[in-house]
Amino acid sequence: MILKLANRTMQLQITAHREGLGDVLEGVLRNSYFRPEEKAYLRRYPREISKGALDTRVALSQTRFLHPIAEAMREILESHRVSQIVGKGYGSFFLIGGILGLGNGITGGLLRDSRKSYGFRQLVEGGLDKTKPVFIIDDVLSTGQAAGETVKHLRREGFHPAGLLTVFRYGWYDGEKSVRSLGLDCLSLGTLDWRTLDRKDAQVPESSKEDPMRLRVIRSWREARAHNPYEPALVEVPGKWIHAVLHLIKVVERHRHVGLLVTNVGRETPAAKAGMERGDLLLRCDGVDLDRVGTLRRLVRNHPRETSHQVVIEGRRGGEDRRFELHRGRLGITVSGFFRRQIPERH
Amino acid sequence: MKRTIRTLEEAREHNLHEAALVEVPGEFVRLIYFLMRTLRHPRSERRKKAVESLLRTVGARR
Numbered sequence: 390m391i392l393k394l395a396n397r398t399m400q401l402q403i404t405a406h407r408e409g410l411g412d413v414l415e416g417v418l419r420n421s422y423f424r425p426e427e428k429a430y431l432r433r434y435p436r437e438i439s440k441g442a443l444d445t446r447v448a449l450s451q452t453r454f455l456h457p458i459a460e461a462m463r464e465i466l467e468s469h470r471v472s473q474i475v476g477k478g479y480g481s482f483f484l485i486g487g488i489l490g491l492g493n494g495i496t497g498g499l500l501r502d503s504r505k506s507y508g509f510r511q512l513v514e515g516g517l518d519k520t521k522p523v524f525i526i527d528d529v530l531s532t533g534q535a536a537g538e539t540v541k542h543l544r545r546e547g548f549h550p551a552g553l554l555t556v557f558r559y560g561w562y563d564g565e566k567s568v569r570s571l572g573l574d575c576l577s578l579g580t581l582d583w584r585t586l587d588r589k590d591a592q593v594p595e596s597s598k599e600d601p602m603r604l605r606v607i608r609s610w611r612e613a614r615a616h617n618p619y620e621p622a623l624v625e626v627p628g629k630w631i632h633a634v635l636h637l638i639k640v641v642e643r644h645r646h647v648g649l650l651v652t653n654v655g656r657e658t659p660a661a662k663a664g665m666e667r668g669d670l671l672l673r674c675d676g677v678d679l680d681r682v683g684t685l686r687r688l689v690r691n692h693p694r695e696t697s698h699q700v701v702i703e704g705r706r707g708g709e710d711r712r713f714e715l716h717r718g719r720l721g722i723t724v725s726g727f728f729r730r731q732i733p734e735r736h
Numbered sequence: 737m738k739r740t741i742r743t744l745e746e747a748r749e750h751n752l753h754e755a756a757l758v759e760v761p762g763e764f765v766r767l768i769y770f771l772m773r774t775l776r777h778p779r780s781e782r783r784k785k786a787v788e789s790l791l792r793t794v795g796a797r798r
Contacts, residue, residue, distance in 0.1 A: 604740075604759060606757060607765055607769050610769065610770075610773060613765055613766045613769035613770070614766060616762060616765045616766070617762055618762040618763040618765075619762050619763075620762045621759055621760060621761050621762055621765075622759075622760055622762065622765045623740060623757040623758065623759055623760070624757065624758055624760050624765065624768050624769050624772060625738065625755055625756070625757055625758075625772065626741075626755065626756060626757075626758045626768075626772055627755050627772075627775065628750060628751055628752045628753050628754045628755055628756065629752055629753075630772075630775070630791055631741055631747045631750060631756055631758055632744065632747045632748070633791040633792065633794075634758055634760075634768060634771075634772075634791070635741075635743075635744050635747055635758065636744075636794070637768075637771075637790075637791060637794055638760065638761065638764055638768070640794050641764060641767065642761070642764075645763075650790075650794065652786070652789075652790070666793075667789070667793050668790075668792075668793025668794050
């Protein structure tokens with residue numbers, strides 16, 4: 390597969406680790422695409438491909454690709470005597486469904502982004518047995534960071550992740566090493582590598598010959614609202630606030646789904662006495678993810694049916710985890726879920 | 737022509753008194769533009785102070 394990025398022409402090479410899968414994996418790659426935001430990223434850092442660059446969902450939603458891949462994965466799972474699989478993210482959901490659809494006595498589970506605020510509040514949905522090992526199924530392994538997060542969540546929930554099985558692995562990252570350092574087996578159906586082609590060797594498809602994307606400068610609220618959320622843009626920022634804006638983007642990137650920002654703390658209030666400060670991010674209350682202001686309000690209220698008078702709020706200040714123990718009732722803070730209202734959903 | 741800033745290193749070298757164009761990931765364009773617009777043309781002094789306070793407290797912490 391030939392790509393033209395950063396004024397270089399590159400060829401992605403696939404090495405299939407199982408016989409007869411080469412054509413299928415190439416088909417998946419041809420039907421996957423690099424999203425515009427990653428194209429811009431790659432032009433700047435041509436040696437890197439960010440973790441989400443390859444979007445396999447379109448390919449994996451087609452049975453001609455899903456079926457042979459699920460079949461190969463089932464064989465690997467059987468050879469490792471694994472009877473439970475779990476996945477996180479839409480790429481893996483297709484794979485989990487495909488493997489379970491083969492009807493081979495394997496049990497599947499799905500890992501949620503966050504707990505619901507009602508019902509059983511489970512993070513892992515499905516009928517997984519905590520006493521048996523479970524394999525994580527995913528479409529792409531890049532740096533291993535996402536896999537590490539999944540392992541952390543599963544272990545916290547009492548499960549025993551034993552391995553990771555992916556469709557592709559990026560050959561230019563140490564993802565495998567990182568997964569093995571967590572004590573897991575690391576398997577994939579194919580490895581992706583790339584090489585730069587000489588100009589005369591390169592046969593660039595017409596579709597890849599578009600001009601390099603120029604970043605748009607946002608000059609009005611209308612332009613900001615209409616902007617494609619997949620495409621970076623330039624925003625004018627006063628010199629004094631540039632540093633703060635770049636930091637803010639980092640913070641918001643990390644806590645885009647969960648977390649409430651403390652916007653004010655009243656003097657001599659229970660929250661102030663517990664050590665809360667303006668700018669803290671509140672992530673969980675009694676183990677429930679704080680995704681909206683109403684959730685916090687509901688969880689801390691002084692209700693006669695509550696058995697405990699204490700409430701534990703977990704949060705972050707800068708890079709540090711914080712834990713606040715307070716009495717139920719009025720906390721004396723104002724919080725905001727402001728970020729999420731301003732960030733459009735990505736589909 | 738205003739300078740384009742992409743990283744914290746570039747921001748550190750930049751003159752504090754000069755505005756610049758900051759590269760923002762697509763999904764945060766609306767948020768950052770909203771904050772900057774509020775700083776430039778605030779509906780009220782209170783709202784401007786709130787944004788400045790937010791940038792100081794959250795923006796200064798990694």
